[in-house]
Amino acid sequence: MRHSKLFLAAALLGAPLAFSQDTVIRGGTVLTVTGGTLSPGEVLIRDGKIAEVGASVTVPEGAEVIDATGMFVMPGIVDAHSHIAAESINEGSVAVSSMTGTGDVVDPYDVNIYRELAGGVTTSNILHGSANPIGGLNVVIKHRWGADAAGLVLEGAPPGIKFALGENPKRSRGMPAGVERRYPATRMGVQDVIRQAFIEAEAYRQEFADYEAAKARGERALPPRRDMKLEPLVEVLEGTRLVHAHCYRQDEILQLLRVAEEFGVRIATLQHVLEGYKVANEIAAHGAGASTFSDWWAYKVEAYDAIPHNAALMTERGILVSINSDSAEEARHLNQEAAKTVKWGGMSEEEALKMITINPAIQLGIDGRVGSLEAGKDADLAIFDRHPLSTYAVNQMTFVDGELLFSREKDQAMREAMAAERTELEAKLSEGDGAERGPGRRGPREGVRR
């Protein structure tokens, strides 16, 4: 620990740890994403923020200097669609589950937080699943590995909610015999559920408006009973809660946009949106963002027309596009997934990088904090040993809020220490009872959550 005394003092005071140590990263190529490429470039980190970015920055006395010669410094990757770090994902028993949210079940011990950090991901949008037309609320986390559940949450991120269209919410698949089917069972029904919910939310909002008006007139009135299902939907109507809508096919995409427009709502992001390229004009006119996979296709009918050029085509029509993972595995190489938009669709390298940094940040309304290397933003960054769009690029360091939370070198040292500890413990174990232990005699594995 560099500053163990300071650490101790902070702990004793119960105050949040102050980042007194300045860090300068120099010698490498800096991919700022919004302000071009600086080669070489330098970054000064102070108090968890990016203090300076440029061809050369102030090097304060006592600053830790990281030599990034030959390396590439980029903003921490932002994943607009993730399901890690949550104890549960789908409340599928009802068609509208807006009374639930992943923010209530954040699991700070999920090792995927760390594994993705190792891939350069620093911010993830933890979404409810796609079992219902209107799903639960999301939470945006930072990969502050080691923090508790509350500490992971990106403070100030606009609230959001999951919607879902198509095959998943209509549950046309996979219902075992004898299980009662839940409405809706068609895309018509999906649209109906969303429209009905908006109607209910409007009425609920009116009840409160009437109550407030009565109070203002000095009348005695009872406040309406709160409804936790409808409150978030009122926020959607008010435009203060972002809708992230899972969708695949062009028809369902259009239907959602039209229902939303009926109620004056703008959909923040269409998620997956595999046929978005077919209705790109309409999506652009509505003003929704699009967050898609790079190249998955054919795993179900609604993914049969998915093409890897989707991101590029939508971008060409003026849509703000991000590449997401929807997978703890895929998230580990989102830099490669972004590279696929260069190959399929001819995006420039800068545009490709935007799709995993500033674009998702804008979509989530957190671009004031993250998504690019600019003075004043959070010091979330990743350092790759090659250009991050290379298949061979390996992330070496990831900083979150200026803290080095992943270092490949330290990780390797840690695993040696862990292996040594394991050997030692195993030796003790066999000394203990002399009996050979089969796997059946081990206790339940800790920390395994599914």
Place this chain on the structure above:
Amino acid sequence: MTRLGRNAFGIALALTGVGAIAAGQEEESWIIQNARIHTLAEGAEPIESGSILIRDGRIVEIGADVTAPAGAAVIDAAGMDVYPGMMDSVSQLGLTEIGSISATVDTVELGEMNPHLRAATAIHPSSEHLPVARANGITHAVVAPGRLGGFGGGGAGISGQASIVHLDGWTVEEMDIDASAGMVLTWPTLSTRSFNLATFSMDRRSFREAKEEYDRQVAELGEVLDAARRYAAAGEAGARERDIRLAALGPVVGGEMPLLILAQGEREIRGAVEFTKEQGVKMILLGGSEAWKVKELLVEHGIPVILGPTQRLPGEEDEAYDQPFTTPGELHDAGVTVAFATFGSSNSRLLPYEAGHAVGYGLPQEAAIRAITVVPAQLFGLAEDFGTLEEGKVANLIVVNGDPLEIRTEVEHVFVNGVPVSLDNRHQSLYERYRSRPHPER
């Protein structure tokens, strides 16, 4: 969709698609000129600027100084690289179209002992997956029946024979390279937990119970191979009763056909190695998530591994985050023969990136390229015809504008079975169609 074979019409279409090709008089031969040629022949350096002459499906001449015969169609590959076509060592190409629609899926037959079934029987030449894979440089592939996801309980047994096919041809017979290339065996998993589909939850059982079932399954496999030996002996002695299951296992017990054993865990790999040594049969390990734990064993017994996918999560929480990425390099360094495979269909085009991902984590780049070209050809006994660019070999090759393991590299031309194939596919057509959709009036 444009599907090309050896006919003038198809060639004409191919030529319109690739401007660099000048139409020849006889469309039976092609010459690729001015290319950097990575022959991958043993000990050979790349030819910095050379030509490849292709006729009747084969490479006729290759070198720095090849004269273009009159009538040969010319492909100017200046500034480009030529490599052998890539081979997906285990795929399900043509056996499945839309994963969630069982009517389109022919990967898994009922029953646990189906050595007589062959993948080639059910490969759909019109599958949209084939041109998609081909357009990214996959020219031929092993197609294997079975549940290749293979983790957890269930699915153990022999799922049938893997077939090797060109990813182009009017019929599956034209695509054929080797219809019976290997016998796919999903090794039993010794697991105390299994997923119960009826209750949608995990069932647990004692280790003893699991071990007993595992031992029984392994014993049964041994009995089947013994029966195949007796059957072969009886046949030689004149017995006339036919058993096509046992007959199909003849080449396995005879040592001609490898068992392609899908096993992930250390214990299962050890069990499979022990079994094949006892039985005296050839083994190629598929999957091998924990092969890194048994490197010495694999080297000792000369067992090659078809790894894949590289891009997967570690098997255990306490496994290093990058273990799946470093495994190929670790095995290579230890002297294990390594090939890559996608084990999939729609994602078969990603084969070069499964290999490429391992390069950042220690696998030499050249070894990664070899692991998707030469090595699989050798593993399946096809090295005389496939895997390198040498005179006399089948002309399955790719022309690319850089390193094929890099995502940003474009595949410019693909030859399958000696013929340039269209790079058009479902994705490209949809792309072009919707790209031409009118923009809204401003």
